[in-house]
């Protein structure tokens with residue numbers, strides 16, 4: 001049975017990943033900040049009790065990440081999905097009104113946590129068959145694609161995780177781990193808002209297709225949910 005560990009699994013894109021992989025027969029470790037209030041995730045996990053377990057995981061809490069790694073030390077993890085992310089408040093992310101504390105926080109969640117997750121779970125991933133690490137980034141972190149300006153905090157935190165994952169893909173070559181960045185599209189979630197162009201189902205179906213077609217040579221690449229390469 002294939003296994004996945006997914007962060008930010010209680011809503012939006014993360015929850016959809018949990019549901020689609022479980023329905024396909026995978027074992028899923030679903031990390032979320034606050035399991036007590038994760039109603040949709042808990043009710044799905046109850047339905048798929050043999051496959052889905054919910055784990056407290058605030059990705060800026062490195063001790064909690066280590067504890068989960070310890071608890072899952074005998075498991076293999078075919079697919080680690082760094083999905084948890086934050087979009088800072090609009091009014092704190094425009095020129096002249098920059099919220100520097102929100103900027104630090106966005107880096108902790110969007111940039112540093114994905115690396116910390118890999119540091120903590122690299123043993124379980126390297127023991128698996130698929131050996132894949134996916135980090136959900138954004139086209140907003142693409143320098144080439146930046147025609148709109150602004151969004152200093154979000155853009156920089158995603159650009160930064162792109163270079164972090166690129167380095168990681170090189171460092172993990174010797175372990176045969178494939179590390180890839182994925183842009184999910186503009187998705188109708190709490191973060192994407194109601195004007196998003198696609199549903200979570202479309203986004204995750206597309207990203208799962210990209211993931212299932214990945215080869216080791218693809219490590220270090222930046223793809224969109226539709227399989228197109230995104231320019232750095």
Ligand SMILES: NC(=O)c1ccc[n+]([C@@H]2O[C@H](COP(=O)([O-])OP(=O)(O)OC[C@H]3O[C@@H](n4cnc5c(N)ncnc54)[C@H](OP(=O)(O)O)[C@@H]3O)[C@@H](O)[C@H]2O)c1
Pocket residue numbers: 007008009010011012013014032033034057058059060082083084085086109136137138139183184185186187188189190191192193196
């Ligand atoms: N939606 C889009 O259009 C879009 C576009 C490009 C990229 N993305 C990226 O896609 C990913 C998922 O976004 P989404 O649209 O599903 O957003 P969302 O609906 O706002 O969900 C964000 C998820 O991240 C979790 N999270 C935030 N901070 C966390 C922390 N410190 N520890 C653990 N979990 C944390 C949230 O948990 P809580 O419920 O506890 O807050 C929630 O589960 C993010 O990385 C985002 O940047 C989204």
